[in-house]
Amino acid sequence: MEMAVTELKKNKALLCLECGKCTAVCPISAYDREFSPRRMLAEGIFYGGGDLISDKRLWSCLTCLLCSERCPVDVRYSEYMKGVREIAQKQGNWGEPSHGSALLHIMEMMTAPKLNQNRTGWINGNIKTAEKSDVLFFTGCLPYYEDFFAKDFDFHPISIAVDTVRILNHLKIKPAVLPNERCCGHDLYWLGKIDEFNKLRELNLKEFERSEAKTIVTACAECAYTLKELYVKKLGLNSIEVKHISELVAENIDRFKFKDQNLKITYQDPCRLGRHLNIYDSPRDAMKAVPGMDLNEMPHNKRGSICCGTTNWMNCGASSSRIQKARLTEAKNTGADTLVTACPKCQIHFRCSQCGKGKDKEKTDIKLKDFTNIIASAIDG
Amino acid sequence: MAEKSVKTKTKKTGKKFIPDIVAFACNWCSYAGADTAGVNRMQYSPNFRVIRTMCSGRVTPGFVLRALKLGADGVLVSGCHFGDCHYIFGNYKAVEQFEKTKKLVKTLGFDERRIRLEWVSAAEGNRWAEVIDEFVAQITELGPSPLNNNHKS
Numbered sequence: 001m002e003m004a005v006t007e008l009k010k011n012k013a014l015l016c017l018e019c020g021k022c023t024a025v026c027p028i029s030a031y032d033r034e035f036s037p038r039r040m041l042a043e044g045i046f047y048g049g050g051d052l053i054s055d056k057r058l059w060s061c062l063t064c065l066l067c068s069e070r071c072p073v074d075v076r077y078s079e080y081m082k083g084v085r086e087i088a089q090k091q092g093n094w095g096e097p098s099h100g101s102a103l104l105h106i107m108e109m110m111t112a113p114k115l116n117q118n119r120t121g122w123i124n125g126n127i128k129t130a131e132k133s134d135v136l137f138f139t140g141c142l143p144y145y146e147d148f149f150a151k152d153f154d155f156h157p158i159s160i161a162v163d164t165v166r167i168l169n170h171l172k173i174k175p176a177v178l179p180n181e182r183c184c185g186h187d188l189y190w191l192g193k194i195d196e197f198n199k200l201r202e203l204n205l206k207e208f209e210r211s212e213a214k215t216i217v218t219a220c221a222e223c224a225y226t227l228k229e230l231y232v233k234k235l236g237l238n239s240i241e242v243k244h245i246s247e248l249v250a251e252n253i254d255r256f257k258f259k260d261q262n263l264k265i266t267y268q269d270p271c272r273l274g275r276h277l278n279i280y281d282s283p284r285d286a287m288k289a290v291p292g293m294d295l296n297e298m299p300h301n302k303r304g305s306i307c308c309g310t311t312n313w314m315n316c317g318a319s320s321s322r323i324q325k326a327r328l329t330e331a332k333n334t335g336a337d338t339l340v341t342a343c344p345k346c347q348i349h350f351r352c353s354q355c356g357k358g359k360d361k362e363k364t365d366i367k368l369k370d371f372t373n374i375i376a377s378a379i380d381g
Numbered sequence: 382m383a384e385k386s387v388k389t390k391t392k393k394t395g396k397k398f399i400p401d402i403v404a405f406a407c408n409w410c411s412y413a414g415a416d417t418a419g420v421n422r423m424q425y426s427p428n429f430r431v432i433r434t435m436c437s438g439r440v441t442p443g444f445v446l447r448a449l450k451l452g453a454d455g456v457l458v459s460g461c462h463f464g465d466c467h468y469i470f471g472n473y474k475a476v477e478q479f480e481k482t483k484k485l486v487k488t489l490g491f492d493e494r495r496i497r498l499e500w501v502s503a504a505e506g507n508r509w510a511e512v513i514d515e516f517v518a519q520i521t522e523l524g525p526s527p528l529n530n531n532h533k534s
Contacts, residue, residue, distance in 0.1 A: 100443025102485070109450045109489060114527040117490040147484035148442070 007083035008044050011076040016041050022067035022077060027306050028060050031319035035060055037067050037077055044084070053088040059095025060315040063190050064271035064307035078190075085192030098316040099148070104191075106144055110182040111199040119143045120179050122158045127165040130174040136213035137165060137175035140223040141183055145344060153351040155368070157344050163376035164219040164245050170379050171252055175217065178207050184226040186272075187312040201231060208240060216242045219372050221270035221343035225277055244273060246342055246371055250282035253289045257380040262292040265374070266336035268327070268350075269305035270343035283342050283371050290378045296334040306330075308346040309353070324353035328364035342371040400520040401529070402429035403448040404457040404513070407437045409467040410502045411459035417506030425510035426517040429457065436460065436467065437498075438474035442482040445496055449486070452529040455495045455520040457512070462500045472500070492523055 008014055022037040023029045029036055035057045043052045052058060063078035071077070097104050109115065122143060123129055129137075145157035168175050185200035208216070218224050224244040232240055249256070265287065273279045280302045287293055300306045306327055309320035328350060331339040341347050347368050354364055406412040412433045418425065434440055437460025445456045458479060460472045479498045487493050497516055501509045525531075 097443075100441035102441065102443035102446050105443060105446040105450050106485065106489065109446065109528065112528050115490055116527065117488065119488055119490075121488070143488050144485060147488055148481060151481070 005048060007080055007087070011080040011083065012073065013041055013044060013075050013077075013080055015073040016045065016075055017073060018042065019072065021070040021072070022075075025066050025070050027064070027066065027309070027323045028062060028319050031322045032057075032060070032317075035319070037061070041075065041077065041080070044080070052084060053091060054093055056095060056315070058085060058088055058093070059191075060317075060319070062271070062307045062309075062311045064311070065275040066271075066304075066307070069275060069303055082190055082192055085190075086194060087192070089192045095315045096317075098310065098313050101313070102148065103141070103144070103313045104187065106141075107183045107185070107188055107200075108193075108196055111196050111203070113203060115180075117180050119181075120177055122146070122161055123165075123177065124162070127162060128169050128174045129165060129177050131176065132212065133174055133176040134214045135168065135173050135175045136208070136211055136216045137161075137168065137177050138181060138184070138216050138218040138220075138223055138227065139177060140218060140220045140344075142220070142344060145348065149348055149351075153348070153355065155347070155351055157348070160219050160344055160370045160372050163370070163372040164217070166376045167245065167249060167372060167379070168217065171248075171255060176211055176213060178211060181207055184223045185230075186222040186226040189226065189230060190312050191314065197230075205231065205235075205237075214239065214241060216240060217245055217248055218242070219245045219344070219370070221273035221277075222345065224279075225272035228277060244277075244279060244282075244342070246273075246283035246286055247279060249286040249375055253286060256289070256375075258290045258378045259380045260292040261290050261378050263338060263374075264294045264296065264336045265338045265340050265369075266296045266298055266331050266334045267301070268298075268308065268331070268339055268341045268346055269302060270341060270346050271305075271307050271311075273342055274305055275303065283340075287340065287371070287374060290375070293374075293378075294336075296336045298330045298334055300330065308341075308343075308349040310349050311345075320349075321353055321356070324350055325360060325364055328353060328366060329360070332363060332366045336366070338367045338369050338374075340369050340371055340374055344370065398521060398525055400428050400454040400517055400525075401452065402455045402457060402513075402516065402520060403453045404429045404431045404459060405434050405437070405440045405444060406431050406501075407460040407467075407471075408433055408435050410461035410465060410500075411437070411509070413503035414459075414501040414505050414509040417503060418509045419506075421506045423506060423510045425514050428517050429513055436471035436475075438466075438468065438471035438478070440475060441478050442485055445482045446485065449489075449491065449495075449526065449528060452526065452531065454523075454526045454529055455497070455516060457497050457499065457516055459499045459501050459509075459512070462502055465502060491526065494519055494523060495526065
């Protein structure tokens with residue numbers, strides 16, 4: 001209980017005015033009446049978080065920061081959730097992981113130093129990578145997503161990695177790809193498994209050091225957030241600079257030659273890239289620079305954008321599905337024919353939602369593409 | 382608790398490698414097959430722990446990966462022969478799941494021979510004994526899993 005109090009103090013939760021704006025904007029609360037950030041915070045303040053720790057809904061929070069965006073006193077609710085999860089998880093409480101927790105097991109397996117992965121099978125002759133280079137491409141979990149989701153969803157997550165390298169090659173960069181990089185640890189961090197996260201970070205930092213890279217490029221919003229905030233900023237590393245591929249493209253937009261595309265698109269802000277890192281404009285600028293690309297904004301965009309429904313492969317349920325359906329309908333109603341995201345997980349969740357049978361199947365029927373796919377297919381030559 | 386007793390056992394034996402194998406057996410065929418092997422007093426390797434599942438189709442990648450994460454040297458998934466499944470198409474589902482598991486395990490850098498899918502019916506006690514003996518021999522040849530902390534090679 002004492003630990004819960006320190007979490008409250010650390011995250012400014014005692015300043016809470018109980019105005020309830022957090023519950024009003026929370027995407028989960030909109031569909032799950034029992035889930036209320038205000039109540040969860042009040043439980044922590046008045047009862048030391050006793051019931052909260054064993055509550056299954058503790059694991060439903062998306063940590064999407066939409067509540068903090070609206071909070072008048074800036075309570076760090078997502079961080080508070082993470083802290084309480086850390087305590088709850090040590091006491092043996094756990095949510096309901098989706099996909100039979102296979103993906104969480106993979107992340108935890110990567111904490112073993114002896115593990116020698118076989119993850120660079122996707123590099124083919126059409127793209128150029130180097131043994132050692134100033135620029136490092138951090139693949140993240142894409143090879144595992146390819147194995148796990150490719151057959152079910154008729155979509156190849158690994159194409160995101162291939163297209164990222166193609167974009168880098170177009171900028172005359174031959175990136176290095178680590179044969180034994182680990183998961184960035186994003187999900188374990190937000191689920192409160194800090195020990196495992198620290199192990200992954202240590203192993204990854206050793207690999208980075210060995211590669212002598214100065215810039216790390218990633219195509220995943222979550223990897224970008226973790227590497228930027230939890231690796232570089234938190235440990236005060238000066239030697240490494242982390243960039244999401246959209247930032248790199250936006251900075252070097254003059255060096256690209258694009259073909260005419262004639263596409264109507266809309267853009268989903270991943271919560272890690274948007275509210276967590278404040279990167280809103282670079283993916284938009286990059287896509288607008290492609291001739292014939294017509295970007296239509298959804299009513300909820302930028303700071304107010306709504307999450308894809310699940311995070312950390314945890315507690316995916318009816319409310320997640322309804323968030324996804326609502327978001328896809330919103331995207332469809334803009335008149336766009338493709339929904340672009342900059343996070344592989346957003347796409348996986350949306351595709352999963354589209355797989356279901358239901359009356360509203362037509363309403364949510366929109367093509368999904370990653371940011372890197374859009375840019376790579378527009379590159380001339 | 383079983384895990385703890387296994388750990389002390391292997392630590393005591395020191396350098397000699399005794400594989401730890403987890404066998405997922407379906408309730409209707411393979412588990413009964415293992416029973417038949419016992420009832421017939423067949424002699425075969427004792428290095429495996431059976432986990433009974435209602436159907437081999439229930440064994441998702443998560444099950445196998447968790448076993449490997451906890452230090453198993455090999456994982457066996459066993460169900461009914463095609464056409465014999467109690468739930469009609471459960472074992473077809475098992476094949477689908479196993480293909481996925483195999484890919485993931487390969488990407489994680491394990492030898493794909495560490496996991497195996499076999500069909501054993503309730504009457505095939507001798508086949509169960511053969512499968513286990515063969516699998517144990519193969520895992521002994523491959524050596525301890527990289528996640529098995531009881532063996533420091």
